[in-house]
Amino acid sequence: MVSDYVAKGINVSxxxxxxxxxxxNEDTRILMKLDKVGSFIWDQINGRKTVEEILTICYHAFTxxxxxxxxxxxxxxxxxxxxxVVVLSDEAFEGVMISAC
Amino acid sequence: MPARDIxxxxxxxxxxxKTLPSxxxxxxxxxxxxxxxxxxLDNHSTSGLTLEQYSTLFDQMVQAGTFYVILTGGEPFTRAxxxxxxxxxxxxxxxxxxxTNGTLITDQQIARLRELHIEEVHVSIYSADAETxxxxxxxxxxxxxxxxxxxRMLDSSITVRLKCPLMNITADGIEEIKKLASNLGVNxxxxxxxxxxxxxxxxxxxxRLTSEQLRAIIPDSDVFTQSSKPIYFRxxxxxxxxxxxxxxxxxDPDGNVYVCNQWRIVGGNVLDEPLGQIxxxxxxxxxLRTIRLRDxxxxxxxxxxxYCTRCPGLAYLEDGNMFGCSSVARSVAEERRRAGVYPTxxxxxxxxxxxxxxx
Numbered sequence: 001m002v003s004d005y006v007a008k009g010i011n012v013s014x015x016x017x018x019x020x021x022x023x024x025n026e027d028t029r030i031l032m033k034l035d036k037v038g039s040f041i042w043d044q045i046n047g048r049k050t051v052e053e054i055l056t057i058c059y060h061a062f063t064x065x066x067x068x069x070x071x072x073x074x075x076x077x078x079x080x081x082x083x084x085v086v087v088l089s090d091e092a093f094e095g096v097m098i099s100a101c
Numbered sequence: 102m103p104a105r106d107i108x109x110x111x112x113x114x115x116x117x118x119k120t121l122p123s124x125x126x127x128x129x130x131x132x133x134x135x136x137x138x139x140x141x142l143d144n145h146s147t148s149g150l151t152l153e154q155y156s157t158l159f160d161q162m163v164q165a166g167t168f169y170v171i172l173t174g175g176e177p178f179t180r181a182x183x184x185x186x187x188x189x190x191x192x193x194x195x196x197x198x199x200x201t202n203g204t205l206i207t208d209q210q211i212a213r214l215r216e217l218h219i220e221e222v223h224v225s226i227y228s229a230d231a232e233t234x235x236x237x238x239x240x241x242x243x244x245x246x247x248x249x250x251x252x253r254m255l256d257s258s259i260t261v262r263l264k265c266p267l268m269n270i271t272a273d274g275i276e277e278i279k280k281l282a283s284n285l286g287v288n289x290x291x292x293x294x295x296x297x298x299x300x301x302x303x304x305x306x307x308x309r310l311t312s313e314q315l316r317a318i319i320p321d322s323d324v325f326t327q328s329s330k331p332i333y334f335r336x337x338x339x340x341x342x343x344x345x346x347x348x349x350x351x352x353d354p355d356g357n358v359y360v361c362n363q364w365r366i367v368g369g370n371v372l373d374e375p376l377g378q379i380x381x382x383x384x385x386x387x388x389l390r391t392i393r394l395r396d397x398x399x400x401x402x403x404x405x406x407x408y409c410t411r412c413p414g415l416a417y418l419e420d421g422n423m424f425g426c427s428s429v430a431r432s433v434a435e436e437r438r439r440a441g442v443y444p445t446x447x448x449x450x451x452x453x454x455x456x457x458x459x460x
Contacts, residue, residue: 013196026218
């Protein structure tokens with residue numbers, strides 16, 4: 001998983017406002033609001049970064065020990081995947097799959 | 102997961118609190134292949150900004166905090182590059198709704214709309230009777246084309262809603278259009294007020310419901326959402342006449358920015374400065390945000406106030422005074438009072454922001 005690229009799903013509409021991300025799944029019509037930490041991770045997801053690269057960014061952004069950060073980030077991305085709001089691939093995403101938000 | 106499920110209304114409430122253009126209507130052209138008798142457009146020649154300019158605009162929307170974008174025209178599918186505009190908006194994860202007459206959409210475009218996870222497509226249907234519908238559009242065969250497109254979109258699992266402005270020549274067929282919607286399995290969005298043209302011309306008023314028709318329709322809760330008790334706060338003179346001045350936004354095909362496409366006051370142009378800057382800093386928009394019920398002297402003391410859903414844009418466009426009475430809102434309010442029904446809480450005359458209401 002950590003070597004995979006991760007992208008926001010095309011089924012998602014989202015916006016980050018004042019550091020809080022709002023994510024709407026157009027299929028399930030469920031709107032989620034992430035907390036500040038979740039929103040920070042969400043904003044790193046753009047189809048051009050691997051999970052490992054996001055982990056590295058989080059190590060620098062947060063003061064917790066790396067083991068704890070790794071656990072939180074991987075659990076979070078797994079949850080996003082289970083909720084069908086992100087997709088993982090062994091290749092970077094191009095075109096409309098790339099998120100600009 | 103550090104997340105919680107919330108209601109979509111929180112997005113617009115946040116926009117109202119922080120003055121963000123949360124939901125923006127974008128007119129991508131004024132060109133149209135129909136010629137509807139009630140159309141508010143005073144010209145059909147403006148072809149809209151370029152695809153590149155729309156992509157820049159969508160970037161501006163992301164920066165400004167926009168969540169929803171409504172793409173409309175004219176008829177947006179008269180643009181050969183319309184699907185690329187849709188793709189550009191979805192690439193930025195804007196939630197996209199499309200207003201269309203449905204007559205020009207191809208199977209290939211429907212498949213792409215599904216892939217892009219469009220929020221909804223609203224299709225204008227004026228009557229369940231083909232002849233009556235075509236009398237409105239003044240294009241023979243338009244009804245059957247629109248209905249076929251609706252069916253094809255539904256077959257592709259696209260959410261469709263019928264847009265149904267009520268007119269004097271269509272009012273007798275409301276039950277039939279309800280049956281049509283039911284058979285299709287879609288919802289209807291009715292409009293009871295045919296507005297003046299954007300240049301203020303009232304030629305379109307010839308299509309409006311007669312007072313007798315309006316009286317007959319007002320009690321129909323399928324058409325008018327209504328309450329048995331008043332929801333407004335007559336004692337609160339800080340009521341906001343319309344929320345759209347805080348969380349709306351409308352952009353015409355030349356890039357001019359309005360708070361709403363019915364409130365024809367330009368705050369700026371997105372080709373000159375970013376949407377977010379116009380939205381927050383336009384002096385005229387800032388002024389509109391200061392208006393409260395206390396400034397609407399007629400409304401604050403009007404016996405019909407609790408029945409009224411006055412649009413300040415229409416008061417300005419049709420009656421020439423954004424602080425004054427809207428004659429069409431008054432006529433609807435009179436019929437509501439006669440029927441003993443009240444409007445439900447909407448963005449009109451909304452409660453001002455209170456600390457205890459914050460997230």
